[in-house]
Amino acid sequence: MxxxxxxxxxxxxxxxxxxxxxxxxxxxxxxxxxxxxxxxxSLTLFLVATLRGFPFHWPIGREKLCIVSVGTGSLHRxxxxxxxxxxxxxxxxxxxxxxxxxxxxxYNQIIMQILSDSQTASEIDSEMGxxxxxxxxxSHALTYLRYDVPYDSEYLSRLGFNFSEKEVKExxxxxxxxxxxxxxEIGKAAGNQQVQKDHFQKTFSLDRPLNxxxxxxxxxxxxxxxxxxxxxxxxxxxxxxxxxxFEVETLEGIMKGKAGDYLMKGVQGELYVCxxxxxxxxxxxxx
Numbered sequence: 001m002x003x004x005x006x007x008x009x010x011x012x013x014x015x016x017x018x019x020x021x022x023x024x025x026x027x028x029x030x031x032x033x034x035x036x037x038x039x040x041x042s043l044t045l046f047l048v049a050t051l052r053g054f055p056f057h058w059p060i061g062r063e064k065l066c067i068v069s070v071g072t073g074s075l076h077r078x079x080x081x082x083x084x085x086x087x088x089x090x091x092x093x094x095x096x097x098x099x100x101x102x103x104x105x106x107y108n109q110i111i112m113q114i115l116s117d118s119q120t121a122s123e124i125d126s127e128m129g130x131x132x133x134x135x136x137x138x139s140h141a142l143t144y145l146r147y148d149v150p151y152d153s154e155y156l157s158r159l160g161f162n163f164s165e166k167e168v169k170e171x172x173x174x175x176x177x178x179x180x181x182x183x184x185e186i187g188k189a190a191g192n193q194q195v196q197k198d199h200f201q202k203t204f205s206l207d208r209p210l211n212x213x214x215x216x217x218x219x220x221x222x223x224x225x226x227x228x229x230x231x232x233x234x235x236x237x238x239x240x241x242x243x244x245x246f247e248v249e250t251l252e253g254i255m256k257g258k259a260g261d262y263l264m265k266g267v268q269g270e271l272y273v274c275x276x277x278x279x280x281x282x283x284x285x286x287x
Contacts, residue, residue, distance in 0.1 A: 008033065011097050014175050034097070039104035042069040042112050046142065060141040062117040066204045069112075071148030073183065074105070075172040109146065116144030117251075119199050138254030145199055149190045159189040236286050238265040239274065248273050 007018035007030035017029045038044050045067060049058040058065055077098070087095075106124075113121050113131040117140040121130040128134075149155075153168050163171070171179055171186075217223065239262045248255045248263065248271050257263065257273040264274050274283075 007031075011174060014097070032097075034101045034104070036100075037104050037108060039101045040069055040071070040108040040112075040146075042067050042144065042146075043108050046112070046115070050141075062140040062143050063201065063203045065142040066201070067112075067116075067142060067144050069144070069146045069148075071105075071146070073149045073151050073172065073186075074102075075151040075169065112144050112146070115141045117142075118144045118146065119196075120145050120147065120194070122146070133249045133251070135249075135253060140253070143201065143204070147191070147194050149186060156186065159186065159193060161186060161189070235267055237267065239263065239279070239283065241276075246273075 003018055003020055006015075007020060009015065009032055010017050010030060011032040011034060015032075017031050019027050019029050022028045033039065033041070046065075048054050049056050049065065050060055109122070110124055110128070110131070112118075113124070114134050114136060118132075121132055123130050151168050151172050153163055153165055156163055156168065170176065171183065173179065241260065241262050242257060244259050246257045246261075246263065248257065250270065250272055255273040258276075260276045262274040262276065262279045264272050266272065
């Protein structure tokens with residue numbers, strides 16, 4: 001077991017590869033998966049859990065699958081062209097693992113936030129934003145939660161730690177075991193601040209009885225519930241009729257409208273589709 005753990009952390013230029021017996025008289029040389037797309041293994045786990053080629057065949061859906069990813073901290077280094085002008089081969093070799101791991105995590109995070117409904121979605125950049133309204137095929141494939149600590153002096157100060165920029169940079173040294181006690185305290189403080197109870201749906205509770213289906217209501221059936229007549233509050237919303245087929249991005253996925261349906265704007269600026277017949281029965285122009 002210790003060899004497997006050691007192999008998973010054998011970052012090139014930091015630690016030597018680990019040779020393991022993989023059966024049938026063969027041996028393999030293993031290095032840290034961090035320089036691949038498995039640096040954040042969430043996407044790999046999602047594929048293993050759902051693809052037909054693997055034995056698990058987990059059903060997809062935001063209320064059927066939840067992946068929680070816990071990072072080990074990230075340092076966003078900034079470089080200028082001068083930093084690369086006189087670098088030799090050894091200096092390049094020392095930097096490459098960090099670049100590979102940063103890029104792998106960056107694209108992993110993009111893909112996972114597109115695929116998922118995530119209450120912890122972070123801003124990727126100023127163009128993509130947090131991808132909250134992006135998805136594939138009009139729905140989310142899972143719920144995804146990502147917790148990580150940015151090695152940033154401003155963020156760390158909010159947790160109660162006062163480090164200089166030099167000290168913050170030293171915290172990210174992968175081969176410095178002396179940082180372990182400090183990193184442990186930072187991790188506890190960040191966990192208390194980031195992890196919220198309402199991030200976890202009751203659907204995924206371990207206390208939930210096994211094989212208990214989510215309560216589902218269908219129309220045209222007497223459920224024996226004490227329904228009461230209610231009336232919507234007179235809250236004005238905005239509407240415009242669209243004369244061609246259209247689509248609207250919503251938190252629940254892509255809504256499709258027919259020619260003649262209405263594009264609605266709610267009280268919080270949210271957009272949704274209203275069928276023309278329902279609109280005519282429900283709404284009238286406010287004065």
